[in-house]
Structure formats: C-alpha cells, structure tokens
Amino acid sequence: MNLRNIMVWAILLVLLVALFNILQGPRPAAQTNELTYTQFMDNVEAGRVREVTIEGQSITGELSGGQAFRTEVPADARVTDALRQNNVQITARAPAEGGMNLFGILLSWFPMLLLIGVWIFFMRQMQGGGKGAMGFGKSKAKLLTEKTGRVTFDDVAGIDEAKEELSEIVEFLKDPSKFQRLGGKIPKGALLIGPPGTGKTLTARAVAGEAGVPFFTISGSDFVEMFVGVGASRVRDMFEQAKKNAPCIIFIDEIDAVGRSRGAGLGGGNDEREQTLNQLLVEMDGFEANEGIILIAATNRPDVLDPALLRPGRFDRQVVVPNPDITGREKILKVHMRNVPLAADVDPKVIARGTPGFSGADLANLVNEAALLAARRNRRLVSMAEFEEAKDKVMMGPERRSMVMGEKEKTLTAYHEAGHAIVALKVPAADPVHKATIIPRGRALGMVMQLPEGDKLSMTHQEMTSRLAIMMGGRIAEELKFGKDNVTSGAASDIQQATRLARAMVTQWGFSEELGPIDYADNQGDVFLGQQLVQQSRTVSAETAAKIEREVKGLVEGGLNEARRILTEYNKDWEAIAQGLLEYETLSGEEITDLLNGKPPVRNTDIPASGEGPTTPDSAVPVIDDEDEDEVSAPGGMEPRPGPA
Known part of the structure; x- marks a missing residue:
C-alpha cells in the first residue's frame, strides 16, 4: 500500500470520528433553571443571586445555593442598578453576531459531504485495475514484458519438436502479413501437454x-x-487487457483446474467453474474476434479437458512436451551447467546416458545437487564424482554409511551382488555393467547398475530372458555359497520384478506359445459408454489362469536355471568380484573387468571416501536393486526408476 492510499484511509478515519462526535451530541452540562424576569428580580432583591453574566438580553448566573439559572430581560429594563444595589458580581459579554459562520455551515453539511466522499472513493477503487476493495472481478494475470531475465529458445533444450511447432507462432507475431497474404490464419491457441517437469511453462515464456x-x-x-x-468476469477483463497490448500471449498454467468437462460435477450449468469455462470458450472463438491474441495453456491431464476447448478455432494445436531422450538430456544438462564451474572430466553425454526417464526438472535438480555436494567438500570445481553421487542420490536416496553391517551381512551382500554382476556379464543380451556396490543406499543394502548404450523403446525376447537370469543371479548366489537353508529374504525385490516381467511377457506381449498372442491382462482400462465412465476388466477361466501361472513360473525358473549355470561355470570370476566388493565396497565396470583379468583396481587417493564411488567419469542407471535391508522382517525393497520397456 503506497503513501497516497494511507493518507486517504487516514482522512476517512478522522472524518468518521468527527461524524460520530457530532451525532453523539453535546455533553450534558449541569442543570440550568429557566427563570422568569419576575422570579429573577425577586431573587435579586432577596439577595439570593451571587453572580451573573450579561450577554445582550440574556442573563445567566448562579444563586447562593449553587443552582445555575438563565433568564431573558426586556430591552428597556435597567437591571444593572438593581444588581449593584444588592452586591451581585456582574460580568458582561458582547452578544454573538447574527447568522451562521463558515464552520457552522460546514458542520451542518458534513454528513452529506462524507457520504459523497465515500462514494467517490469506492467508484475510483472499482476502476483502479482490480487491486482495490471492489476488484475481485478483475483479472489476476501478470504482465511480463521480459525486459530483464528474458527467456528464448536457446534456454529451452530437449524438446526440438515442440519448439518447431511453436516457431510458427513466433513468426506470426513478428510478421503477420507473411501468413495473411496466402489466406492463412495463425492458430488461436496451443495446448502444451506433458508430464510434470518437462518445461511447459519455460517453453511458453520462450515463445x-x-x-x-x-x-x-x-x-x-x-x-x-x-x-x-x-x-467469468476475470476472463473478460483478462482479454480486455490483452486487446490493449495486442499482439500478445496469454499463458494459462494448469488449465485443467477450470477446463474440465462440463456436466460431470454438481451444480449443473450454474456452477462457477462451468460459467468460467463458458466465458473462456466465447472469448477464444465467439462473435467478437480477438486478433493478435494467442492463448497458450499447459496441462498434464489432457484427458479431463472439455472437448469444446480442443476443437479447431480454440486450441488448434496440441503440442506434446515429453520427457527428453538421450540427446535432449545432454542438451538440457549443458543448459543447466552454464553457470556451474566444471572440472575437465565432466561429460554431459555420459550423464545423459545414465539418466533415462529424467525430466528437465530432474536434470536441473541433479546439477544443483552436484554443485551443493562440491561446495560441501570445499571444491572449486564440480567434478564427475559429484555428478555421479548426485545422480545416485536423486535416483535412490543418500548413502547410509552410518548403518553398521555385521561381517556376515556384508559377506552375504557381496556374494549376492557379485552373482548379479557375473550373470549380467555372461548372458547373451544385456547392458554393460557400470557399477556394483555393497554400500547401503535408500532401502537397498547393495545394488548392481547397468549403463544402457542409449534409450530403449522396446525389448527383445532374448533381452527379457537375459534380464530374468540377471534378477535371479543374487538368489542363486546365496544358495550356492551358503546353502538353501541360509538363503535370506534379500532377493524379495528381485523376485517381485522378475514375476512382473514374466507375467507381462505372457499376458500382454504374447511370448507364450501355448497361450498365443492374446491379451490376458486383468485391467483393460476405462471406456466411456455414453456419458458414463465404466471400468473394463477381463476375467479369465480357471483353466486359462492355471496356464498363465505355469507359463510365468516356467519363464522365472528358466532364468533361475540360466543363472545357476553361469555361476557354476564362472565360479572363479564370481568369487573374484565378491572379494573385490568386500575389499573396496564399490567397483566400476572397468574395475570389474580388471579384476577378472587379474589386475587390482587403482584408486585415486585424492578423492575422500565419502561415497563418491569410482573415479572413472561414468554414469549409471540401476537395473538391479536388491539386498533389501528387511532381511529379518517383511520383504520388499526400493524399485528403480522405471525406464522405457
């Protein structure tokens, strides 16, 4: 609130206090007796009058008993002589001038002037752009002229297709005649659709x-x-402001808050949200044309929007802003690394390879975590080690080095993870092993990470069966090393993931010769029957369900047998990896290869032992996350970030 508003409110407060005092009336004075002239003269002659005040024809005074009186005397009466003869104290005052003075006039007109002033104040507030007492019907849209902190397409990376779709809008705003010469009309609206954190708002600002x-x-x-x-009033006011600044862009974030399908909620057509949506539809494409106004909206729930919003003439284009691929992630990392001092070993391409499924916001958080970690270690540059640990922290949680593991649990974890690693190295189709560790992180006591060469949009049957064998490698390692009676619940997460994969192979992807390419998935999704949403599910016969269970069990046991064969055949390599994990706790893919070739790992002693992991400038994605810490309680574990399957 500025000084002017404070002064206005202060004046109003003073006027209200004055009005209250006026309406309150004069304070009651001491009771005054009205005496006739005869009564007054009788009191004077009797000596009962102590003092008087003469003001013209009016006399006020006090009797000897203390009572106040007042009387009027005739013009020709000579009362002063009588008063002097009876020793009365006399005070004379000039009579008041006739008529009402200026102050009296203002005082009499004060209530009317006050009402006029209050009316003028509220009228000005209603016309003051929506920030006054009556401005709740005005638009809350904020105008950004981008004089400082201007965002362009150079600041947006990883969504090249979306930028190409929106580039026409930019060209139209710069040169409308280029399209109008050929009779073309620029789309009135563009709807940005994508999961959270992909940069929809940033893209709109870049436009x-x-x-x-x-x-x-x-x-x-x-x-x-x-x-x-x-x-509805705010929608009208928003478009009125936009017309005054045309050509311009209106950006509505999370439009699903107001754009949901009509008729699905309570209140019918009188519902406030539906009235607002109706006004928005009219403003976008009604009788009045809004030339030069382009509406851009963002949502991650396009399925709930009203169909009238998505028709041509309103949101003509639906621009998908997905999670970036490996090339996009590399570009996004470079954008966020601009203001971060980097060491020579930092390679954004390697980090991008190890972060499938990350959104732009996830990558920004990764860079920030790496910078905070480097600052905590009093580093001048952010190295690959910080990015490595930051990535693992974002994906799986911080390391739990304070957790004390007994020698037995540590040995069991080492052989369990070594079983995963050796099977991953020997199966026919698998991503290269990037790292194996027995340092607890999140809910897992250890993990093996594999680094894909690129983003995978599909998986072959051979890759799926190889993955089943890798998942079963930890369970078979415990059985071969410690015996069946000493197998723990550490493979709970492995078994859960293997069962899900095998069931999907049978019921969704048609990898069963007995059942054939038929979709037997339980949930078939939701469908609309008229205006009613119905959940569609498929139930199978008991005989088919038994066949599905047999096929799923056969796939999982096939992976189990393949893991047993590899661990038996490559027992020495398995032992070497397990002993290396017991000694070094964390091994990179190159170090595992060196161990299998008889070379001990070479560690850089300059890096403190605070969870930085290997010194090689690599990045990784976890595909085996096992050794659940609940080995003596309920099984379960942390599931890795899902990548493309």
Missing part, C-alpha cells in the same frame, strides 16, 4: 521472449472463486 511481445501469465485456479460469476 514470448522470441517474439518480443507482452506475456500475460495466470493459473487456472486464479479464475475460480466462491462467488458465481467472478471467474
């Missing part, structure tokens, strides 16, 4: 920054209020 036009931003929830009609 405004590239075009150099005003940028109005507002959230979908800012339209909806308790009062019916307020949201």
Whole structure:
C-alpha cells in the first residue's frame, strides 16, 4: 500500500470520528433553571443571586445555593442598578453576531459531504485495475514484458519438436502479413501437454521472449472463486487487457483446474467453474474476434479437458512436451551447467546416458545437487564424482554409511551382488555393467547398475530372458555359497520384478506359445459408454489362469536355471568380484573387468571416501536393486526408476 492510499484511509478515519462526535451530541452540562424576569428580580432583591453574566438580553448566573439559572430581560429594563444595589458580581459579554459562520455551515453539511466522499472513493477503487476493495472481478494475470531475465529458445533444450511447432507462432507475431497474404490464419491457441517437469511453462515464456511481445501469465485456479460469476468476469477483463497490448500471449498454467468437462460435477450449468469455462470458450472463438491474441495453456491431464476447448478455432494445436531422450538430456544438462564451474572430466553425454526417464526438472535438480555436494567438500570445481553421487542420490536416496553391517551381512551382500554382476556379464543380451556396490543406499543394502548404450523403446525376447537370469543371479548366489537353508529374504525385490516381467511377457506381449498372442491382462482400462465412465476388466477361466501361472513360473525358473549355470561355470570370476566388493565396497565396470583379468583396481587417493564411488567419469542407471535391508522382517525393497520397456 503506497503513501497516497494511507493518507486517504487516514482522512476517512478522522472524518468518521468527527461524524460520530457530532451525532453523539453535546455533553450534558449541569442543570440550568429557566427563570422568569419576575422570579429573577425577586431573587435579586432577596439577595439570593451571587453572580451573573450579561450577554445582550440574556442573563445567566448562579444563586447562593449553587443552582445555575438563565433568564431573558426586556430591552428597556435597567437591571444593572438593581444588581449593584444588592452586591451581585456582574460580568458582561458582547452578544454573538447574527447568522451562521463558515464552520457552522460546514458542520451542518458534513454528513452529506462524507457520504459523497465515500462514494467517490469506492467508484475510483472499482476502476483502479482490480487491486482495490471492489476488484475481485478483475483479472489476476501478470504482465511480463521480459525486459530483464528474458527467456528464448536457446534456454529451452530437449524438446526440438515442440519448439518447431511453436516457431510458427513466433513468426506470426513478428510478421503477420507473411501468413495473411496466402489466406492463412495463425492458430488461436496451443495446448502444451506433458508430464510434470518437462518445461511447459519455460517453453511458453520462450515463445514470448522470441517474439518480443507482452506475456500475460495466470493459473487456472486464479479464475475460480466462491462467488458465481467472478471467474467469468476475470476472463473478460483478462482479454480486455490483452486487446490493449495486442499482439500478445496469454499463458494459462494448469488449465485443467477450470477446463474440465462440463456436466460431470454438481451444480449443473450454474456452477462457477462451468460459467468460467463458458466465458473462456466465447472469448477464444465467439462473435467478437480477438486478433493478435494467442492463448497458450499447459496441462498434464489432457484427458479431463472439455472437448469444446480442443476443437479447431480454440486450441488448434496440441503440442506434446515429453520427457527428453538421450540427446535432449545432454542438451538440457549443458543448459543447466552454464553457470556451474566444471572440472575437465565432466561429460554431459555420459550423464545423459545414465539418466533415462529424467525430466528437465530432474536434470536441473541433479546439477544443483552436484554443485551443493562440491561446495560441501570445499571444491572449486564440480567434478564427475559429484555428478555421479548426485545422480545416485536423486535416483535412490543418500548413502547410509552410518548403518553398521555385521561381517556376515556384508559377506552375504557381496556374494549376492557379485552373482548379479557375473550373470549380467555372461548372458547373451544385456547392458554393460557400470557399477556394483555393497554400500547401503535408500532401502537397498547393495545394488548392481547397468549403463544402457542409449534409450530403449522396446525389448527383445532374448533381452527379457537375459534380464530374468540377471534378477535371479543374487538368489542363486546365496544358495550356492551358503546353502538353501541360509538363503535370506534379500532377493524379495528381485523376485517381485522378475514375476512382473514374466507375467507381462505372457499376458500382454504374447511370448507364450501355448497361450498365443492374446491379451490376458486383468485391467483393460476405462471406456466411456455414453456419458458414463465404466471400468473394463477381463476375467479369465480357471483353466486359462492355471496356464498363465505355469507359463510365468516356467519363464522365472528358466532364468533361475540360466543363472545357476553361469555361476557354476564362472565360479572363479564370481568369487573374484565378491572379494573385490568386500575389499573396496564399490567397483566400476572397468574395475570389474580388471579384476577378472587379474589386475587390482587403482584408486585415486585424492578423492575422500565419502561415497563418491569410482573415479572413472561414468554414469549409471540401476537395473538391479536388491539386498533389501528387511532381511529379518517383511520383504520388499526400493524399485528403480522405471525406464522405457
């Protein structure tokens, strides 16, 4: 609130206090007796009058008993002589001038002037752009002119297709005649669709920054209020402001808050949210054309939007902003690394390979975590070791070096993880092993990570069966090393993941010769029957269910047998990896290869033993996350970040 508003409110407060005092009336004085002239003269002659005050024809005074009196005397009466003869103290005052003075006039008109002033104040507030007492019907959209902190397409990476779709909007805002000469009309709206953190809002700002036009931003929830009609009023006011600044861009974030399908909730057509949506539809494509106004909206729930919003003439284009691929992740990392001092060993491409499924926000968080870790270690540059640990922390949680593991649990974990690693090295189709560790992280007591060469959009049957064998490698390692009676619950997460994969192979992907390429999945999704949403599910016969269970069990046991064969055949290599883990706790893929070739790992003593892992500039994605710490309690474990399957 500025000084002007404070002064206005202070004046109003003073006026209200004055009005209250006026309406309150004069304070009651001591009771005054009205005497006739005869009574007054009788009291004077009797000596009962102590003092008087003469003001024209009016006399006030006090009797000897203390009573106040007042009387009027005739003009020709000579009362002063009588008063002097009876020793009365006399005070004379000039009579008041006739008529009402200026102060009296203002005082009499004060209530009316006050009402006029209050009316003018509220009228100005209603016209003051929506920030006054009556401005709840005004738009809350913020105007960004991008004079400072301007965002362009150079600041947005990893979504080249989306930028290409939106580049036409930028060209239209810069040169509308280029399209109008051929009769083309620029899309009135673009809907950005994608999971959280992919950069939808940043992309919209980049469009405004590239075009150099005003940028109005507002959230979908800012339209909806308790009062019916307020949201529609804000929509009208927002477009009125946009017309004054055209050409411009209006960006509505999380439009699903106001754009949900009509008729599905309570209240019918009088619902505030539906009234707001109706007004938005009219403003986008109604009788009045809004030339030069481009509406960009973002949502991660396109399935709940009203169909009228998505028709041509409103949101003409639906631009998908997905999670970036490996090339996109590399570009995004380079954007976020601009202001971070990097060591010479940092390779964004390697980090990008090890972060499948990461969104732009995840990658920004990874870079920030690495910088914080380097600062905590008093480093001047952020090295690959910090990025390695930051990535593992974001994906699986911080290391738990304070957790005390007994020698028995440590040995069992080492052989368990070595079993995973040796099977991953020897199966026909698997990603290269990047790291094996027995340092607890999150809920896992140890893990083996594999680094894919690139993003995978599909998996072959051979890759799936190889993965089943890798998952079973830990369980078979415990059985071969310590005996069946000493097998623990550490493979609970491995068994769960293997069962899910095998069941999907049988019921969804048609990898069963007996059942054939038929979809037997339990949940078939939701479908609309008229206006009613119905959950569709498929139930199979008892005979088919038994066949599915036999096929799933056969696939898992096939992986189990393959893991047993590899561990038996390559027993010495398995022992070497397990002993290396017991000694070094963490082994990189290169160090595992050196161990199998008889070379001990070479460690850089300059890096402190605080969980930085290997010194090689690699990055990894966990595919085996096992050795659940609940070995003596309920089984379960942390599931790795799902990548493309």
